[in-house]
Amino acid sequence: MVTDLDASSEFYETVVGVEPDEISDSNIEYDTGQATLVLESDFDPAVLDAFGLEEPGDDRGDGVIVAIEVDGPNEVDAVCQRAHDSGETVRMDPTDVDWGRRMAILADPDGYTVEISAPLDN
Template identity: 65%
Template sequence: MLPSLHQSLLMVTDLTASTAFYEDIVGLETDRVEEGNVEFATGEGTFVLEEDFDPEVLDAFGLDDPGDDRGKGVIVALDVGTPDDVDAVCERASEAGDVVRMGPMDVDWGRRMALLSDPDGYTIEVSASLSA
C-alpha cells in the first residue's frame, strides 16, 4: 500500500486568530472543533490547527517547543480552486492587513499562486491550476 497524507498539523499560539485566518481569508471550512484544536477537511486529509502543547505533552512525544521561529522552513500549500480564487484570497488578506509575501503570479508549472503569512508566520501557498 502506498502511504498517503492523513493529516497536517500546525501548532499555533492563538487558535481563534488562526481559525479566523484560515476560514475568512483562505476560505477553508471548519470540519470539527474540539478542546484546543480545529480541523478543516481538505480532500484526502485534514488540516489541523492545534493550540501549543504544554511542556509535559511535548516531552511525552519527544517534541521541542516550536518557539518564535515556528514558521521557518514550513510551507503549507492549499489549492483554492481557480486562478480567480487565488486573487480573491490575496485581496481578502490585503484588506485584513495580513501579510502577502508574494502576490498572485502565474508560474511555469501551470499554476497561479501566491504566498501569505498566517498569524504565526507559517508560509501559506494558495494556488490553483491555470486550466481550472
Template identity: 70%
Template sequence: MSPSLHQSLLMVSDLDASVAFYRDIVGLEPDEIADGNAEFDTGRCTLVLEEDFDPEVLDAFGLDEPGDERGRGVIVAIDVDDPEAVDTVCERAAEAVETVRMEPTDVEWGRRMALLSDPDDYTVEISAPR
C-alpha cells in the same frame, strides 16, 4: 498499501486568530473546533491547528516547544478551484491587513500562485492550475 498524507498539524499560538485566518481569508470551513484545536477537512487530508501542547505531552512524543519562530521553514500549500480564486484570497488577505508575501503570479510550471503569511508566520501557498 501506498502511504498517503492524512493530516498536517500546525502548532499555533492563538487558536482563534488562526481559525479566523484559515476560515475567513483562505476559505476553509472548520469541521471541528475543540478545546485547544481545530480541524479543517481539505478533501485530501486534514489540516489541524493545535495550540501549544503542555510540556509533558511534548516530552512524551520527544518534541521540543516550537518557540517564537514556529513558522520558519514550513509551507502549507492549498489548492483552490481556479486562478481567479487565488486573486480573491489575496484580496481578502490585503483587506484584512494580512501579509501577502508574493502577489498572485503565473509560474512556469503551469499554476497561478500567491504566498501569504498566517498569524504564526507559516507560509501559506494558495494556487490553482492555469
C-alpha cells in the same frame, strides 16, 4: 501548533476560505480535500516531552509551507485580496508560474507560509 487558536482559525476561515470539519477546545481540523489541516493550541511542556517533541519557539514557521489548492485562478486572486483587506502578510501577490499554476504566498498569524494555488485554465 499555533499561539492563538482564535486568530489562526479566523485567518484560515475568513481569508483562505476553508471550513472547519471538527472543533474542540484545543484544536480545529479542516478537510482541504487533499489533506487535513489541524491547528493545535500550543501543548504544555509535559505533553511535548511525552511525545518527544520540543516547543516550536519563535521560529515556528521556518521551513514549513502549507499548500492549499483552491477552485481556480480567480479564487487565488480573491484569497489574496481578502488577505490584503484583512491586513494579513502577503509574501507574494498572485503570479502565474512556469509550471502551469497561479499562486500567491501568504503568512498566517504564526508566520507559517501558506501557498494558495490553482492550475491555470487551458
